Amino acid sequence: MPCNTPIIVALDFPDAASAVAMADRLDPAQCRLKVGKELFTATGPAVVEALQDKGFEVFLDLKFHDIPNTTANAVRSAAELGVWMVNVHAGGGRRMMEACREILERRSGPRPLLTAVTVLTSLEQEDLQEVGIDIEPMVQVQRLARLTQDCGLDGVVCSAREAKALRSALNEDFKLVTPGIRPDDASADDQKRIVTPRQAMDNGSSYLVIGRPITRAEDPAAVLSAILESLNS
Numbered sequence: 024m025p026c027n028t029p030i031i032v033a034l035d036f037p038d039a040a041s042a043v044a045m046a047d048r049l050d051p052a053q054c055r056l057k058v059g060k061e062l063f064t065a066t067g068p069a070v071v072e073a074l075q076d077k078g079f080e081v082f083l084d085l086k087f088h089d090i091p092n093t094t095a096n097a098v099r100s101a102a103e104l105g106v107w108m109v110n111v112h113a114g115g116g117r118r119m120m121e122a123c124r125e126i127l128e129r130r131s132g133p134r135p136l137l138t139a140v141t142v143l144t145s146l147e148q149e150d151l152q153e154v155g156i157d158i159e160p161m162v163q164v165q166r167l168a169r170l171t172q173d174c175g176l177d178g179v180v181c182s183a184r185e186a187k188a189l190r191s192a193l194n195e196d197f198k199l200v201t202p203g204i205r206p207d208d209a210s211a212d213d214q215k216r217i218v219t220p221r222q223a224m225d226n227g228s229s230y231l232v233i234g235r236p237i238t239r240a241e242d243p244a245a246v247l248s249a250i251l252e253s254l255n256s
């Protein structure tokens with residue numbers, strides 16, 4: 024059954040067994056799943072296939088950032104896995120992002136959505152300053168989002184705090200993928216630019232990436248259902 028909700032559950036687990044056990048508690052009609060660096064480094068592509076076999080669409084979140092040739096070939100390898108979405112860092116620049124889009128266009132078969140991370144949701148202004156970026160996160164996100172759209176990618180990963188401003192500045196179908204989502208009663212953990220699920224949707228997010236508030240809950244399916252309900256109320 025195709026998934027028609029905006030929720031992407033981040034499976035940040037150290038091994039395939041834990042990730043698959045979590046997937047078994049979730050419903051592919053209610054969410055997509057995200058495989059990131061921890062899980063993929065530990066297990067390789069097998070876990071992606073196992074999750075797909077259970078009916079889930081998978082966002083392969085490896086945030087590629089390298090020279091254009093290396094990154095584009097990595098994106099092609101991700102596409103060969105049949106994933107629904109793959110991402111790169113917008114900071115890799117125009118030539119890198121264009122090479123990634125072009126390699127997907129040249130390939131036959133289903134094309135994953137290609138998105139670019141703008142400014143990580145764990146960063147705030149002081150963190151940017153320390154790495155030589157003397158502007159507010161919002162300004163840097165807007166700059167990188169415009170560049171990403173210009174390079175022909177499908178969307179960006181950003182905080183839902185920035186989604187409202189981006190939604191009005193970018194094409195209607197440009198995807199805004201927003202992690203750093205926290206229901207009112209949840210701990211922020213290491214996230215800084217956080218937003219509630221409902222507010223994120225009201226701000227114009229296309230997809231909400233949610234990890235620990237669901238995966239560390241005693242009853243992950245119940246938390247997911249409550250979040251979905253909060254979006255409909």
Ligand SMILES: O=C(O)c1cc(=O)[nH]c(=O)n1[C@@H]1O[C@H](COP(=O)(O)O)[C@@H](O)[C@H]1O
Nearest residue numbers: 033084142143144180202203232233234235
């Ligand atoms: O690309 C991402 O998914 C991502 C980008 C970003 O700016 N911030 C961010 O938290 N993420 C990912 O989103 C997930 C958030 O997980 P929780 O903080 O547990 O909800 C993690 O898997 C992060 O790797």
